[in-house]
Amino acid sequence: MNSIPAALVVFRFLIGPFLLWDALDGQTSIWFIAGFVAAFLSDIFDGIIARRLKISTAGLRQADSWADLCLYACVFSSAWLVHKDLVIAFRIPLLSVVFAQLMWWIVNFLKYGKPASYHTYSAKIWGITLFIATIAWFGFDYAGITLWLAIIVGIIHSLEEIAMTLILPIWKHDVLSIHHAINLRHELNSPSPTTES
Incomplete structure (x- = not known):
């Protein structure tokens, strides 16, 4: 198992x-x-x-x-x-989300030396929108609202995780949101009871 x-x-x-x-x-x-x-x-x-x-x-x-x-x-x-024609038609929004992800990689490697592995709520939502967009694109030759939604959510997700990396002092996995990252930073920066005594 x-x-x-x-x-x-x-x-x-x-x-x-x-x-x-x-x-x-x-x-x-x-x-x-x-x-x-x-x-x-x-x-x-x-x-x-x-x-x-x-x-x-x-x-x-x-x-x-x-x-x-x-x-x-x-x-x-x-x-x-x-679908090369659709990729070309959507080249600017697609390159925008690729650029956001590239910035995510750069920020994480500069700070931690490796990519983050947060598995945030926004990552899960992006995964769902990517799934819908991919099925629509390859199953029904459609790349309208579904693809736009995946691109927008992907950019928002990338920006959130970049902010989380800037917030967290050390590498952590499975941090669900920027709210969780802020709370975790406070916990990591809080003095332990032994230190206070």
Whole structure:
């Protein structure tokens, strides 16, 4: 049982290249949607199972974040291969969210030497909007409101986590929001009872 969360993370790492392979000929099959849905479900259940088993370690959470990055890098590459015209049409908003994420990476590496792994509420909302936008894009050739919503939520999420990194004095995983980060900073900066005595 304890190996299930790690297996789900590995599964998501493997699904990404499969999606890209399916898009190499400029179109996607039903297997693309099926694989993406399976990857999305694995992202939900790996965290739930890890918390239930009390094995939600920093290493596992970081691997989870890397798996998400791999998956959506492959999804974006697939979009370029299959829907290049839509990618070009949305190039400015798409580049905006990519720039926000790049700033997130830079800030975290400058402060901690590694990416953050907060798994915030905003990250979960962004994951849902990305899921809806991807299904709409590849399943129904639609990239309107759903894609805009994913882009806007992605920028807000990136800005929140950048602020959290600036707030937190040390690297922490599973910090749910900027409110939690502020409270955690106060706890870390508060003198211990032994210090006061």
